[in-house]
Amino acid sequence: MPEPPLVTVLRRRARALPPLLVDGALALLITGAQLWPLLTTRQADGLPWDWWGYAVAVTASAPLVWRRRAPLTTLMVSLVVSLSYDLADHVAEQPVWYGTLVGYYTVAALSPRRTRMLLLGCTAVGMLFLPGSADTALRSSMLLVAAYATGRAAAGSRAHAAALEERAARLERERELEAERAAERERARIARDMHDILAHAVSLMVVQAEAGPVAVRKDPARAEAAFDAIAGAGRDAMEQIRRMLGVLKEQEAPRAPQPTxxxxxxxxxxxxxxxxxxxxxxxxxxxxxxxxxxxxxxxxxxxxxxxxxxxxxxxxxxxxxxxxxxxxxxxxxxxxxxxxxxxxxxxxxxxxxxxxxxxxxxxxxxxxxxxxxxxxxxxxxxxx
Structure with a gap:
């Protein structure tokens, strides 16, 4: 099912934006989402949360600005920093660490196969030692797997789109080459026709012209016929050449049938x-x-x-x-x-x-x- 035209236009404009600008806006959005629980709630005694929570929320999201340049490094920094969130006693509960999920998505979408396999292995081992309940570990695992799968799907979509673009470019190049070859064949055909027309007409004219002086002295009627033949051959050649050159002009020209x-x-x-x-x-x-x-x-x-x-x-x-x-x-x-x-x-x-x-x-x-x-x-x- 084709996507709506508005979506296509927005997608095209989004792709035209500088990657650093897009990643910066994403990091700012994720930072706001991570700070939201700290800004909208208070401790039981009404006091603000510990400064450590704010620092971790910002530090875990800020590296996303460089996620395309260093996907694995960005993920590691975001993951390690977010795991240190619970070191302070007075911090709000964070529902989801969005920076880590975006980091997983980026590694899955942009990193080579060996790096991805190493990441999956380390994630499986790390889940065994993740602090908290089994339900927490299961939910975290599902979120990470979902982020990884989304990244692989995006990579496959981009690869497919790139293949289609390359194929379209290749077909365009082939079309241009075929057009050039067709033009060369047409030029060769026109050159052959011009050669045949001119060589035939000129040969007949030369033969008659050479016989003309002799015929003038001995047989005036034959000389007159020779001159008529010269004129007829010239007119016929001119007419054929005029028709041939007419098809080369941009405007419409009379199209007389070719000889058969x-x-x-x-x-x-x-x-x-x-x-x-x-x-x-x-x-x-x-x-x-x-x-x-x-x-x-x-x-x-x-x-x-x-x-x-x-x-x-x-x-x-x-x-x-x-x-x-x-x-x-x-x-x-x-x-x-x-x-x-x-x-x-x-x-x-x-x-x-x-x-x-x-x-x-x-x-x-x-x-x-x-x-x-x-x-x-x-x-x-x-x-x-």
């Missing part, structure tokens, strides 16, 4: 119009795939075609999708001279292909073709 597998035929046609002839083929029955894997499939093909345009010197290239029972197989091949490097030792583009496949739980390989001249990029993405 359905956009691959258009990608192949775009590259074919600007560079080598690219064919697109599909084998098997297409099925829905997770959104992240659909984007990864598009980016893998885009990066592979970009590498063909930039490095392969190929005249023909092919993209083939093979839908299997539990996975999608992607193959991008060309008839060029190849890069001579295989995953994972390739450049940033090939490494990005591997990372995109791995992010979906798949695999990717790249290297020279075995059946014919050229280069081949293959990726397998799980459908589940």
């Amino acid at each position: 597998i359905d956009d691959l035929p258009g990608l192949a046609a775009q590259v074919s119009a600007a560079g080598p002839e690219v064919t697109f083929a599909v084998t098997g029955e297409p099925r829905p795939v997770p959104a992240g894997c659909a984007v990864a499939a598009y980016r893998i093909v885009q990066e592979a075609l970009t590498n063909i345009v930039k490095h392969a010197g190929a005249t023909r290239a092919g993209v083939r999708l093979t839908w299997e029972d539990d996975s999608l197989m992607i193959d991008v091949m060309d008839d060029g001279h190849g890069g001579g490097r295989a995953l994972p030792s390739g450049g940033h583009g090939l490494i990005g292909i591997r990372e995109r496949a791995a992010a979906c739980g798949g695999t990717a390989t790249a290297g020279p073709r075995q059946d014919a001249p050229g280069f081949r990029v293959s990726a397998r993405l799980p459908l589940s």
Whole structure:
């Protein structure tokens, strides 16, 4: 059952007070309780009680100011002094020695196990020699045991609260670390997308720009188509980058859908119009795939075609999708001279292909073709 809000507020404010101030107020309160029988009663002849009683009542309670710094010493002083109370003949009867009980509570709550066990043993032996009746010894024993048990319960409660606070702090640190890791993953994803978009667009623009001067002299219509392709590639890259940067801003930005597998035929046609002839083929029955894997499939093909345009010197290239029972197989091949490097030792583009496949739980390989001249990029993405 949760405690009332007022109790929670008071508990929090009490914990914020300096310990020495709290213990000083406690010692003053206990001193007043011990002096109360002496101040409110008189001897039978009307005379005040012996000064010794007042001195013992004060001395047995005052050490509580230092109870947290020296629990056992505080208890011993309070206990020895209170036992000397009956040395004087004319003193009032003290019902309970509250300072000794608080001392027992403090030792039980703050002292190590060995000290506590020694205290319990000495208490058991001391009760056998305690002056007074058996009823007095029994009542004293019960009070001391109750104070000790209360102290152990308080210690357990504090340990539990400390464990909860530590766990909460650990969870908070883990949450912050996970947020940092998520941010790093997001930055890496954005960097890969920026690389894929810019590398693809710039490669197509460079190919068309290099062919433009020759086409202007021999085939003006072809030159015009090349310039249109350059402008189209630039506009497409700018639009994709604008959408990507828009999601990084604090204000809402238009969220156009990411490219997916359905956009691959258009990608192949775009590259074919600007560079080598690219064919697109599909084998098997297409099925829905997770959104992240659909984007990864598009980016893998885009990066592979970009590498063909930039490095392969190929005249023909092919993209083939093979839908299997539990996975999608992607193959991008060309008839060029190849890069001579295989995953994972390739450049940033090939490494990005591997990372995109791995992010979906798949695999990717790249290297020279075995059946014919050229280069081949293959990726397998799980459908589940």
